[in-house]
Amino acid sequence: MGKTKALREALRKELLLFCANTYYGDASEQTTFPRLAFELREVFKEDECTRLDLEVNLLDQSRDTAWVEAAADSLQRHLSQFYYLDEEIQFAAYVGGRLIIREDDKSIQRRRLIFEIRLHERRQSDEI
Numbered sequence: 001m002g003k004t005k006a007l008r009e010a011l012r013k014e015l016l017l018f019c020a021n022t023y024y025g026d027a028s029e030q031t032t033f034p035r036l037a038f039e040l041r042e043v044f045k046e047d048e049c050t051r052l053d054l055e056v057n058l059l060d061q062s063r064d065t066a067w068v069e070a071a072a073d074s075l076q077r078h079l080s081q082f083y084y085l086d087e088e089i090q091f092a093a094y095v096g097g098r099l100i101i102r103e104d105d106k107s108i109q110r111r112r113l114i115f116e117i118r119l120h121e122r123r124q125s126d127e128i
Contacts, residue, residue, distance in 0.1 A: 034060040
């Protein structure tokens with residue numbers, strides 16, 4: 001398995017602890033609330049370290065912000081200096097920013113969290 005796919009799977013496992021409706025990329029419009037969607041963007045690569053931004057969007061359909069705020073607080077605590085290691089990859093996560101995203105539909109509450117990921121591949125892959 002490639003390092004990016006391994007990273008996505010490891011992150012999804014951690015994010016599922018905070019929301020059962022967790023998706024990589026965009027969740028469909030029919031997905032129930034609350035939900036979490038995450039994306040990875042490669043920022044740069046230096047030597048054996050790949051630096052990525054992890055963007056996590058927490059959404060709930062409610063006039064109350066209680067779930068998105070509590071989930072954002074818990075997720076930031078969990079991933080603050082989080083370290084992961086397995087046979088293929090190792091990475092560390094660091095808290096970046098937290099934004100309130102205003103939706104056109106006022107019944108949807110959304111918080112965007114940004115984390116810095118420093119990823120290292122542990123073994124050379126036979127894949128090309």
